Amino acid sequence: MSSAVRLVRNHRLTQAVDYAYAAAVDVPVRSLWLAGACPLDTEGRTVAVGDYAGQAHQVMRNLLAVLEGEGAVLTDLVRTTVYVASSRQSDLVAVWEVYREYLGAHDVPSTLLGVSVLGYDDQLVEVEAVAVLKREREDEGAKSGVGAESEAEAG
């Protein structure tokens, strides 16, 4: 509701896709560019070796942690790219289903693709994202951090 992101539908295209066709940002905003979230634990080890769905869960948990660290939430996402190290469409679908669980009604524009290999040992999944947040106060947003949104007033 307080998101700066407006998800865009299009009645001329198929409704048989489970994501928005675009995301529009119309107001002065703060943007957040996330590194591709990886299936790493807090020790930097790849979790769920060989398990596409298991890695997708860890990736989404890590992506949420980055958002939360900046006072952002999933509904601030404006676009994602979902990378799956596989040439089988079924592996892509397995990852996508986990990813979609986390997104829920905020079915942000996305691209899903199979890649030949990813950067970490045993890594099967990576999700990169861009978020756009409503600006709180001019030049004050960066300092206020997590949870500041409810206290801030428009500047």
Add this chain to the structure above:
Amino acid sequence: MSSAVRLVRNHRLTQAVDYAYAAAVDVPVRSLWLAGACPLDTEGRTVAVGDYAGQAHQVMRNLLAVLEGEGAVLTDLVRTTVYVASSRQSDLVAVWEVYREYLGAHDVPSTLLGVSVLGYDDQLVEVEAVAVLKREREDEGAKSGVGAESEAEAG
């Protein structure tokens, strides 16, 4: 001409590429993040099975539909990524040639790459894009829709 996007050339690099080296946005803008456009018809079926060029045409038509639905045009694009499910460079080139037909003089910065597989059955092509539109009136842009640009006045 009324685009917020300025395509960037660079005389120190080769001129033997058919795209701009960067796109700059210098003014207050409205941004539009598009989902990867897919070769789906209005029933959600993949068209032109096995035909890279045929799918590229449908992808570009669908991308245009999303832009038009937001009152945007091709010259508002700021960046694209062209995904081709193939390991043969000739398939990438076939897709690129169709894609370039649509872009014309607005040779927006792009990346062209071969991927191992894409999300939909029989899908060979996907094009994702970001567009940046001149803001019309503060907070009014979202409501005015297709064709509003010529009527709007600067706020």
Add this chain to the structure above:
Amino acid sequence: MSSAVRLVRNHRLTQAVDYAYAAAVDVPVRSLWLAGACPLDTEGRTVAVGDYAGQAHQVMRNLLAVLEGEGAVLTDLVRTTVYVASSRQSDLVAVWEVYREYLGAHDVPSTLLGVSVLGYDDQLVEVEAVAVLKREREDEGAKSGVGAESEAEAG
């Protein structure tokens, strides 16, 4: 220091990654979307055929040239994607090591992935990027070009 980009860390996630988890932009800015930088020389020929590290150097030199052409520097980068035409993780790592040499302390959010093929003959590496620059003067930024930053005053 004068960058509009603030690199984001996260203490809940592993520190065993050599890039920031996100990049935040909090102030009115000028954005620059770069085409994927390619390992081409000034004649448009692919250099360092068969040599991942050699191509990575040329890619980063070309990326720097585009930034410089717009009066931008590496610390203005907000996100990159590093594409490597290989299914071997060791090739990705070889490219990444060169890429990281150039970035230094500005360890911008990035995604590193293996792709099946890239657009140019013999091309093994491509790096795409988005930069965000502090605006200099309203509507004047585009004209002032390289080196203008130190002379410009806030509008």
